[in-house]
Amino acid sequence: MTTHSPAGIDLAGLTTGPPQVWGGVRLVPLLRAAPIVDLRLHPRAYGESIGVVDVDRRSVYAAYVPHGYVANWTRDGAPAAAYGTRLSDGRTAGTDRAAPVEHLRLHFHRRMARREARNRLRFLPLHLALEGYLALHFGGPTIVWEEWARRAVNRGLSPRAERAYVGAEVPGLADALRVFEIHPGQCGALLYVADALAGALVVPHPDDYRVLHPTLLKDLYGELVHQYALLSAPVQEFRARLDDSAVRTPADLRAAVRRQRDEWAAFHDGTMAGGLLGAEYSFQRVYRLGRFSLWRFLPTFHRHVENHIGECVLDSSGRLAYLKTFRLSEAQVRRGHLLSSLAAQDWHPARTAAALGITTEQLSLRVEHAGFGQLLVHHHRRAAFTR
Template sequence: MATLDLTGLTALPAQVWGAVRLVPLVRHRPITGLRLHTRLYGDDPAVVTLPKDAAYNAYIPHGFVATWSDSPEASFGTDLTSPTATAPASTCRLRFHRRMARREDRDRLRFLPLHLAMEGYLALHFNGPTVLWEEWSQRAIRRGLSPRAEQAYAGAQVEGLADALKLFEIHPDQCGVVLYVADALAAAFVVPHPDDYRALHATLLLDMYGELVHHYALLAAPVPAFTARLDDTHVRTLDDLRAAANRQSTEWAAFHATTMAGGLLDASYDIRRVHRAGRFTLSRFLPGFRPKEENHIGEIITDQRGRTAYLKTFRLSESQIRRGHLLNTLASHDWHLPTAAQSLGTTVHAFGLRLNQAGFGHLLNEHVLAGYRARARAAAKSSQANPAKFS
């Protein structure tokens, strides 16, 4: 387990539009040798072939292509889909991709942003029970958790995000942004060079966001802007004014790192390497699935010194956190329901019903699940017949 390190990136004062708050991240020394550009795929449904005859089906409007070398380079633009490739209106084309991350040349790697991270979440303990306990169904034993599905929203569906991206200022050294919706951290996006950020700024509308972010943007009231207040009693010269402004900038950056982004930066992650690209490493990460807390999945590219060149995150909803927590609990106890329930301080029938509510009821034998429901009803009737009294 490790934490995310954003050393070298500085948070500048936020910009606000309605419920959307964007915090620019700048680098005074860009990371050289790595460049990113986007490749647009259009609105066709996509299938990604994975190892062991698995497949990932999703709406994938774009991908990223990373190129690397030993000398600085500029990003080389955007590849648009061919207009001649448009399918007739009465048909639905299906786009196929080989792997989430695939090397296309000696110094070029194509990967699917956020879908790389989501696949890691969906593959969590995907093979199902490791021991054939009697509670598990034949489907769970033969197919594991297949199929698993999660719902997300495109950035264009997040209320106010398109206007915010269009109106907000891009700073000269900006290499990233932290996106908040109703002051809940929704996503972080980091690239190695300011040229990359200017080219990829609008791709935030093509990214996917969880239901929490979508609902907050739709229902939340506008958030207040943070304004700096200088103590003019100590300002006598331009140097005094400059020093006071610099102190405010330093305090804002520290406040953002420790308070606003603390849920992302203070957490520990299980980071798994996906691909090595020269002196850079592409990895994806999963959180500890802490219930009632902020949890993010994502992907990251680091250089040989461990510096973050690229980062993209996705905030999980409470139901997604719950599913990850239940699966981790089962796996850590060899999928033995009684010991897993005991570790959570609950009864086996209550734990079984929690699995059912989380969408994993099909993994249990039907007669076992029916027995859990019957025990829950009996316990509820017993509590009604014997109410607690206090006098």
């Protein structure tokens, strides 16, 4: 069993398939030659409800939580069936039969990831990662410098809130998911809006993906993704162009097609998905599932580049079994960068300002604009705005 923390996202074992385009939405399938059979995922619908999760004795996480995942695994490597598997006519797979409601009810969860049986774990997809982002340096100043108000010391960053959009509110996404075809062996997809990577989904088995594909409409997407979908024009399709003068036999044709697929995969993984796959992350293990481990990760919060948060399941050799990501907006990146900079300097304003190459007054303005102004002593906030 591996104990070291991963350093990045590796799609080894997954092959990039031909993309599909609908308007401004591009879906790139991820295919497995050999599915993972001893770990299976199944959706659990909670309907139209607000989820309230106990994080610890003093704080809770509240969000729109329409569905969760149930992971089922075996300890001896034998094939596992997705929890909740049943005979079906296929018309309601992955859907929620509940009729629309006129109001949202509360649904209480004991934990983000909760073991329900010996080989079964229920967890809340994306919310596991979002809670980790919201809890970033949640306790506030570790040393009581004079610039920080009593509230900052006593309550830290509580409450902390961020905005996201459900997939059904992203223009064009519902139509795209309805018309996109699912490839044989498909175990995941990378979703682009205006050719900006909106999110990734990887699952262990093709049958899991077929059930979970409709839940992309219930997932959460960042403000940047919503804006791109609202304002973007249709994106260009990537079409293969073969040199017919070099094709004389069926073998030549197969070789030319293979080269085109390899060139597309190299371009996609190195360029289009480079912001996700080429970045560094800090990982935190959440749970062990036999030979697998559930992790959540945060980016380095570098400004003006892609920043993704998410969660993943890796096996004992580090192979990716499950992945789900959320792209942060530039404002969310700024908040993460500011909090990380403050924490790195023990929340000392002067040292933090020097490390960022700005004045203490400019740092106070950044804290105010980031929504954390209530943490500062009043006269420091007033001085920052009057100079």
